[in-house]
Amino acid sequence: MRECDGLTDSLLYIIQTALGSNDIDSKTIENCVCILRNLSYRLAAETSQGQQLGSEELDGLLCDANGRDGETSGCWGKKKKKKKGQDQWDGVGPLQDSADPPKGVQMLWHPSIVKPYLTLLSECSNPDTLEGAAGALQNLAAGSWKWSVYIRAAVRKEKGLPILVELLRIDNDRVVCAVATALRNMALDIRNKELIGKTHTLHIASALASCGLSV
DSSP, X not given: OTTSTTHHHHHXXXXXXXXXXXXXXXXXXXXXXXXXXXXXXXXXXXXXXXXXXXXXXXXXXXXXXXXXXXSEEETTEEEOOOXXXXXXXXXXXXXXXXXXXXXXXXXXXXXXXXXXXXXXXHHOOOHHHXXXXXXXXXXXXXXXXXXXXXXXXXXXXXXXXXHHHHGGGXXXXXXXXXXXXXXXXXXXXXXXXXHHHHHSHHHHHHHHHHTTOOO
């Protein structure tokens, strides 16, 4: 389905058109978001772009996620220091290896998809749509694929962390579960983890307490 000509473009167009209108809570938007969430699952493993990720690049991404640099003993042995800026996009400036604007299946993982998802999470009241949007971000931010690194940076740039944290208060277990897992994946980014720890710990603890849980 990902390779179906015009599918991703059409789904995103429908969502973009509904943002800021009464249609945002409609069944149509719910279905579009849920399809995009499913299409976003295991992108790194199931797309040609993801399969081009070699062990050396994967090693670098995994080690970068742990805050290491320089020449270190990586997951597959010793690795050289990565060139400045390589796979370290922080949400600002142009992206390497990206069509501008993205087209077709590329739109599934391009950081520009973050903003409509966050808008849905901010403005929508349909719990199924909220679960779908949070689940899509959860899928996109998972793992150490280059585009997952970019997605985590884009969520920070678009001030999406407070939006996700606030949704932990919602009275819907499925939404809370999707949001909590999305936050876990966002925290794979060192800067995101620091922001969550410094500014959102009390909110998260409060949300967990309201669910009868503790930290």
